Amino acid sequence: MRAVAEIIEPALSPQSVTILGATGSIGKSTLDVVAGSGGKFRIEALTAMENVSALAALARLYRPRFVAIGNPAHFAALKDALAGTGIRAGAGAEALVEAAMQPAGTVVSAIVGVAGLASTMAAAKRGARIALANKECLVAAGTLLTQAAKAGGAKLIPVDSEHNALFQVFDAARPESVRQVTLTASGGPFRTWSLEQMRSATPEMAVKHPNWAMGAKISVDSATMMNKGLELIEAFHLFPLKAEQIEVLVHPESIVHGLVEYVDGSVLAQLSNPDMRTPIACALAWPERLQAAVKRLNLAELKTLTFEAPDVQRFSALALARRALAEGVTVALNAANEAAVEAFLAGRIGFLDIAKTVEATLAKVENAEPSTLEEVFEADAQARAIAQSLLKRVAA
Amino acid sequence: MRAVAEIIEPALSPQSVTILGATGSIGKSTLDVVAGSGGKFRIEALTAMENVSALAALARLYRPRFVAIGNPAHFAALKDALAGTGIRAGAGAEALVEAAMQPAGTVVSAIVGVAGLASTMAAAKRGARIALANKECLVAAGTLLTQAAKAGGAKLIPVDSEHNALFQVFDAARPESVRQVTLTASGGPFRTWSLEQMRSATPEMAVKHPNWAMGAKISVDSATMMNKGLELIEAFHLFPLKAEQIEVLVHPESIVHGLVEYVDGSVLAQLSNPDMRTPIACALAWPERLQAAVKRLNLAELKTLTFEAPDVQRFSALALARRALAEGVTVALNAANEAAVEAFLAGRIGFLDIAKTVEATLAKVENAEPSTLEEVFEADAQARAIAQSLLKRVAA
Numbered sequence: 001m002r003a004v005a006e007i008i009e010p011a012l013s014p015q016s017v018t019i020l021g022a023t024g025s026i027g028k029s030t031l032d033v034v035a036g037s038g039g040k041f042r043i044e045a046l047t048a049m050e051n052v053s054a055l056a057a058l059a060r061l062y063r064p065r066f067v068a069i070g071n072p073a074h075f076a077a078l079k080d081a082l083a084g085t086g087i088r089a090g091a092g093a094e095a096l097v098e099a100a101m102q103p104a105g106t107v108v109s110a111i112v113g114v115a116g117l118a119s120t121m122a123a124a125k126r127g128a129r130i131a132l133a134n135k136e137c138l139v140a141a142g143t144l145l146t147q148a149a150k151a152g153g154a155k156l157i158p159v160d161s162e163h164n165a166l167f168q169v170f171d172a173a174r175p176e177s178v179r180q181v182t183l184t185a186s187g188g189p190f191r192t193w194s195l196e197q198m199r200s201a202t203p204e205m206a207v208k209h210p211n212w213a214m215g216a217k218i219s220v221d222s223a224t225m226m227n228k229g230l231e232l233i234e235a236f237h238l239f240p241l242k243a244e245q246i247e248v249l250v251h252p253e254s255i256v257h258g259l260v261e262y263v264d265g266s267v268l269a270q271l272s273n274p275d276m277r278t279p280i281a282c283a284l285a286w287p288e289r290l291q292a293a294v295k296r297l298n299l300a301e302l303k304t305l306t307f308e309a310p311d312v313q314r315f316s317a318l319a320l321a322r323r324a325l326a327e328g329v330t331v332a333l334n335a336a337n338e339a340a341v342e343a344f345l346a347g348r349i350g351f352l353d354i355a356k357t358v359e360a361t362l363a364k365v366e367n368a369e370p371s372t373l374e375e376v377f378e379a380d381a382q383a384r385a386i387a388q389s390l391l392k393r394v395a396a
Numbered sequence: 397m398r399a400v401a402e403i404i405e406p407a408l409s410p411q412s413v414t415i416l417g418a419t420g421s422i423g424k425s426t427l428d429v430v431a432g433s434g435g436k437f438r439i440e441a442l443t444a445m446e447n448v449s450a451l452a453a454l455a456r457l458y459r460p461r462f463v464a465i466g467n468p469a470h471f472a473a474l475k476d477a478l479a480g481t482g483i484r485a486g487a488g489a490e491a492l493v494e495a496a497m498q499p500a501g502t503v504v505s506a507i508v509g510v511a512g513l514a515s516t517m518a519a520a521k522r523g524a525r526i527a528l529a530n531k532e533c534l535v536a537a538g539t540l541l542t543q544a545a546k547a548g549g550a551k552l553i554p555v556d557s558e559h560n561a562l563f564q565v566f567d568a569a570r571p572e573s574v575r576q577v578t579l580t581a582s583g584g585p586f587r588t589w590s591l592e593q594m595r596s597a598t599p600e601m602a603v604k605h606p607n608w609a610m611g612a613k614i615s616v617d618s619a620t621m622m623n624k625g626l627e628l629i630e631a632f633h634l635f636p637l638k639a640e641q642i643e644v645l646v647h648p649e650s651i652v653h654g655l656v657e658y659v660d661g662s663v664l665a666q667l668s669n670p671d672m673r674t675p676i677a678c679a680l681a682w683p684e685r686l687q688a689a690v691k692r693l694n695l696a697e698l699k700t701l702t703f704e705a706p707d708v709q710r711f712s713a714l715a716l717a718r719r720a721l722a723e724g725v726t727v728a729l730n731a732a733n734e735a736a737v738e739a740f741l742a743g744r745i746g747f748l749d750i751a752k753t754v755e756a757t758l759a760k761v762e763n764a765e766p767s768t769l770e771e772v773f774e775a776d777a778q779a780r781a782i783a784q785s786l787l788k789r790v791a792a
Contacts, residue, residue: 168662168664169565169664171683171685173683174683174684174685177684177685179692182695249695249696250696251695259667259695261692261693262685263685263686263687263688264673264674264677264678264681264685264686264687264688264690265668265669265671265673265674265677265688265690265691265692265693266564266666266667266668266674266678266685267666267667267668267693268564268565268664268665268666268667269664269665269666269667270662270663270664270665271655271662271663271664271665272661272662272663273661275661277660277661278660278661278662281660281661282660282662285660287567287569287570288570288573289567289570289573289658289659289660289662290659290660291659291660292659292660292661294660294661295661296575296657296661297657297661297663299578299645299647299655299703300645300646300703300704300705302703303702303703303704304700304701304702304703305700305701305702305703306699306700306701307695307696307698307699307700307701308696308699309696
């Protein structure tokens with residue numbers, strides 16, 4: 001029977017995939033898509049930052065050649081858990097890079113934060129297909145990463161639902177035929193709130209996202225719309241566009257994820273239910289398509305899709321992101337935002353203080369885009385220090 | 397200055413276009429796009445059926461090499477009007493075919509009805525790009541035309557807004573990755589009417605289309621939704637799909653024109669304001685894009701897009717079209733519908749009698765797809781005769 005399957009399904013020869021950040025939400029969804037692909041993919045390497053038991057369990061299930069844990073304190077536990085499997089283990093930042101260097105055709109970049117930069121750069125330099133889910137790679141090091149990808153022959157395919165949507169309908173061979181692209185935004189939990197109401201918003205109110213189940217940090221970013229500001233910066237690096245060609249449109253149902261307007265008046269859009277397995281399947285298989293076990297979109301059942309322009313008065317994060325992009329200080333934007341959101345979640349500052357802290361930080365940093373990863377880390381640390389000192393003053 | 401223009405704009409070397417049906421609505425919109433293209437296109441040949449003065453005026457403006465009038469009675473008038481221009485003139489059905497045979501890279505097929513079949517077939521056989529706006533070419537002779545196009549190396553690009561939408565987002569290289577396509581329908585003026593109300597609908601009520609300015613026949617087809625039934629048949633011939641993969645979705649705003657659902661859950665759609673210049677520009681320039689002077693789509697201004705499943709009880713034309721496609725009697729479907737709509741517009745039958753007449757005609761014709769153009773004309777005449785005799789009985 002095996003032989004017959006091989007004869008009738010020659011396209012099923014497995015492609016190899018490495019997942020950087022395998023135990024997080026994107027990592028799990030990727031493994032779900034891989035498991036449902038009928039053997040089209042095999043796992044080359046897996047990494048996690050802290051969750052050593054989950055990583056070991058995945059390794060025993062998917063049998064990669066190499067596994068890396070970011071926190072070196074867990075190295076012994078990882079080796080113990082993999083004893084007798086023949087799977088090689090590593091630990092620390094260098095091991096994450098080593099995982100990215102394994103000869104997988106596709107690397108899923110899903111480590112959260114700047115911790116994902118070095119490994120993703122390594123994958124770019126060796127010319128892998130990179131299914132990119134890490135925001136900081138583009139927000140903090142967009143020029144560096146896209147240059148490395150170009151030099152190495154790597155292909156960046158965004159996994160973020162909005163950018164993946166644009167990727168699917170953007171004619172990369174003819175960017176001059178594109179007039180504008182639009183990223184949609186749910187508008188978050190405070191879409192219809194007044195500034196006065198937003199002033200007294202609590203962390204509990206801010207983390208209630210209407211459509212996606214997400215972590216606390218990104219939920220707050222959705223509430224301030226800084227999330228969309230960061231995505232605007234990502235789009236700028238992913239597509240050959242000027243900043244003013246990238247628009248944001250509030251669309252509370254989160255069904256239309258991105259739209260590309262062409263000069264002939266055609267607007268091409270990608271729609272789907274909010275399920276990350278769809279963009280992940282797209283990024284793994286493009287230009288082929290993988291069957292994904294997601295709920296089919298049913299517009300007749302949804303009945304209505306609504307749209308509105310974002311209110312930049314109430315959601316100043318959008319304007320801050322444009323300013324940071326223009327001034328080359330997107331590293332500081334991201335670092336100050338992380339520090340401010342942390343302070344908000346800890347109850348130390350009010351909701352509107354998040355954007356104020358970011359704005360005040362941007363005013364104090366040097367306007368110069370970093371040209372090495374070291375400069376990125378430096379700019380990041382500097383902006384965090386400035387933001388922290390500002391936060392102490394606000395909280396006092 | 398001429399030399400400089402040639403150096404800086406090498407891409408502007410004009411492509412040649414022939415318009416079959418130049419004085420109609422599609423013909424006019426095509427000439428509008430050509431005029432706005434900055435000299436990218438030049439007109440090779442123009443035709444019209446009856447309107448000799450408009451045809452001559454267009455010829456004097458666009459200076460084609462050849463001009464043909466369908467009705468031979470107007471030949472002398474055409475020759476007189478073009479005297480001294482050096483433009484060659486022809487008349488009759490053979491002259492329409494001769495126009496299609498002129499060496500234009502693109503032929504816009506915009507003659508209304510079966511009168512457009514022979515010339516479009518001629519363009520297909522010589523391997524032209526065909527911007528297809530004539531419905532009957534696919535409804536009555538879909539298999540013949542697509543076979544001729546394949547054999548001649550012609551490329552069919554649909555101009556109908558729904559099919560052009562599908563064309564833009566359908567991955568023709570990987571039809572197996574498509575799960576379903578959806579044609580949207582405005583639902584017409586009787587979308588929310590009960591069957592009882594529809595029974596007493598007058599021609600005046602039926603021709604009031606909510607979104608598009610169209611002729612009386614096609615407006616009635618929109619009111620019965622036979623228009624969408626015919627489009628379903630067209631889609632079947634244009635794309636490598638099974639009939640059950642083609643769905644119809646009511647979308648009263650006519651902004652989303654067509655959607656392609658892929659197996660990974662992604663749904664790609666084309667949106668635009670209802671303006672035929674957008675699909676025409678697409679068909680002329682594909683895969684390039686032409687600037688078209690259309691109103692830009694503004695979803696924030698539109699605010700809401702709505703969708704609902706079509707009611708096949710009230711709009712039985714959709715089911716009739718599927719049945720005709722399955723039984724190979726789409727010629728009869730179209731012919732009987734034309735006869736019935738004419739009778740309805742003349743006040744001889746009621747609105748609901750249109751679908752009833754079509755259904756009764758289908759029950760009486762032979763189930764066999766025509767394999768030559770002659771057989772198409774025969775089947776067409778036979779179905780019309782059956783429909784007429786049925787109509788006499790209904791009207792009596």
